[in-house]
Amino acid sequence: MKVKALTGNEAVAEAMRQINPDVVAAYPITPQTELMHKFTEFVADGLVDTEMILVESEHSALSATVGASAAGARAMTATSSQGLALMWEILYIAAGLRLPIVMAVINRALSAPINIHGDHSDTMGARDSGWIQIFSENSQEAYDNTIIAVRIAEHPEILLPVMVTMDGFIISHTMERVEVLDDEVVKSFIGEYNPKYKLLDVKNPVTFGPLDLQDYYFEHKRAQAEAMENAYKLIREIDEEYYKISGRKYAYVEPYEIDDAETVLISLGSTAGTIKDVVDELRLRGMKVGALKIRVYRPFPRDEVKEYLSNASVVGVMDRSIAFGSVCGPVCLDVKAVLQGTKMANLPVVNYIYGLGGRDISPKDIEKIFFELEKVKITGEVPNLPRYVGVRGEEDYVGEKKGFKIKN
Amino acid sequence: MSELKKWFELPVGAVIDEPGSAIRYKTGSWRTFKPVLDKSKCNDCLICWIYCPDNSIIVQDGKLVGFDYDHCKGCGICAEVCPDKSKAITMVLEHQ
């Protein structure tokens, strides 16, 4: 084990160096670029055996990764934002073909207007594409999750692609302390990749990607849903194994000061760390607040979320993206869905949309959210629409103090 | 045709692990006309064989021996390309 100062991008590149994938295909997009700069340096220095394919688009990046994976190779890629959007078609195919691809997604806002900074719109757009999604709070987690993801993806009872995400710039470009495992430890943890079906096994030819008609498509999709269920059962075991080699314990969710918390704030990614600081601060002031970080977002940790909310009196859910036209943001939808039909069905849940396009979320903003949740707890008045945090003009809208008119 | 399988009985990722299984799917029923060979006129030039879309001209040791009526769709290309000097293949209505 070694301590290194690495940005999120560098941390994932370091993990990829240790994984030593057979094939990596990538196309540049900010803020993913530095990850690939670093990785191609490893290729240039002969520190990996990887065949690097510098493709002409993200669509081809994932397509080539799919081809390599189906061929029997361990294959990886990385992208952000528009790049992930361009991959959209192939995301579903990679999952449907059950190819254990690991992809780093450096979260960035989606156009229009164009914006290069961090939010979760890109990953949330792919949340139901059949990929496992793991969010990283910091560079350390980005590193650890990347290595764990290989094992999750390739587990014979799972065989699904995995996205490991981190917030663009906020994590990808922030240099932090990262504990890096020894190369040999990683190598033996991930093991050799030897899939049952591979194109390059010319003596046992198989057909990948046939046409399914009404008589088979549904069965294949049902089997795919089961793979996600298996992931939900098995990720726990792989996390446990990783704990043994690293001393770092990961779970589907990470509760913080939640045991006696009456007010719980749920979040994903880098904001979870900032929330912890605010929780400490408010606890010093005697407030019974806590936080719940969702690390594995797909499959959604339904039992854990239910369990950790069982003592709460009010819940806030932070969404760093908008589900346009829906009743609330995507994470909030999931949280509400798991509470539905339980004795917590009437638990007040307030949705906070924040940080779009990289808008900073400060401890002060989070404090305000906790104070508002306290108010909701006392008054019982639950806003039924998402609250937009840190948007100019929002106070006028909510208070309806001033007449406002949208200019078109 | 095989019985339809349940979702947990299928190979992972919709792969087909039986190479060339299509041979079990019979397309012969598509035919209206069928090719008939007059072996006495055939000189085994195999022109019909190379132009058959359905791999339905049976050749053994370089000799044309007949048609795979399980798969022949009756397109008539074989009769059409059969050289003028031999005209060993003719198309006849299926049930005659």
Place this chain on the structure above:
Amino acid sequence: MAWSRRTRRKKQQRGFFAETAIEEGKFAQGFPEYGPERMGAPVKGFTRIDDKPIRIHSGIENPQVVIVLDPTLLEAIDVTEGMPDDGILIINTELSPKEIREKFGIKKGKIYTVNATKIALDTIGKPIPNTVMLGALIKVTGVLDLDTLLKNIVKKFSRRFNEKVVEGNVQAIKKAFEEVKGE
């Protein structure tokens, strides 16, 4: 927090201070402010250092230390914005702290100056004050150990630059460490 102008090497702006802190066993974060601006645009870089893990991931609004790499920025920007009254301001300039305070009407904080550009010219041969300022920063804050920083600089720079450039940088940092002046 460091104010500078965008150069092609974004990395150095955040890198070495946080990196050295981490290698000393501390916890640190170094991150730049990113924008589409190209070379020459004013740009901020941030560093957090602590003895315990740093969990916060938001921008720095109240920097305890502000470093200004390009003195012309003082004309355009209030670099002390958000800085607490007992904050520290380290400026690359040939002027003294007193002259700076008067010229720009700075009311708060403690001002330090060092002529990093001249030091850079004398030692590295190019007017790049970035690494030079680290010497001043270490002297003023005492947060890090000078030797560890120098060792790190040698390690990192040796990969990309020749011996002369590496040694120049080492000398520059030492010089800035010695020459930085307070009020």
Place this chain on the structure above:
Amino acid sequence: MANLKELSQREVKFTAGHRACAGCLPAVALRQVTLSVNYPCVVGFATGCMEVVSTIFPYTAWKVPYIHVAFENVAAVMSGVESAYKALKKKGKIDEEIKIIAFGGDGGTYDIGFQALSGMAERGHDVLYICYNNEAYMNTGIQRSSATPFAAQTSTTPVGAVEFGKKQFPKDLTQIMAAHGIPYVAQASVHNWKDLNMKVEKALSIKGPKFINILAPCTLGWRYPAEKGIEIAKLAVETCVWPLYEVENGKYKINYKPREKKPVVEWLKLQGRFSHLFKPENQHLIDEIQKEVDRRWTRLLELAGA
């Protein structure tokens, strides 16, 4: 080069039981190509007629490893397969010599898959790309593609009171691929199996990206009786609508020069998609086609120094 007797004794890679139309010449092209491949191989397909008809679950007409991913990306997918092959070979996990072959129709090659194809060629992957060109989107119901001939009727270029079919001449993709400077580019036709066999064999003997564009008439889309396809393919070559040629390391070679170049009308008149051209008021369209065919043929003769 193999003769028919030899070819007939090779193992079939693409079997019967596929569900192409009766008289499908793209299916003949696949048979001819795969019979010419005397190596272990992996094939990839762009979405299209041949992909759909050959792999309807649980049946596959393929006796070699096969992958289909999507419409526009077979060149990228096979770039990945080829890279995996290189990586695994380097690691000693594979020792056979395996050929990587990508197939696409004209829609998947000329149009939606063009970027991926261009990328594959530029990066130099050791892949043979075969376009089976039936000059329209036959799989989705005969819509025009950039390979569709001038004045041809398709579902999206119908002949009407003011329109005469497709308004543009086809993109010359073979030339575009030659301009990539890859080691081997060729045009072939399904009627000339010998020439096609020679080209596939030659392409596979060369390292790097290779492109072969095979004209494969479609009975449904071109509107001719099923048995007439071979004759129509032959006429495309005899009229110089579809010359057979190769570009090997930049050097052009015309493989077949008709002794007497037939007028293009002989090719047009056998196909229902051109039937409207034979109204007297449309004679000028035939003249335009003839002019363009002549221009392209003359240009090709120049390139080949012939």
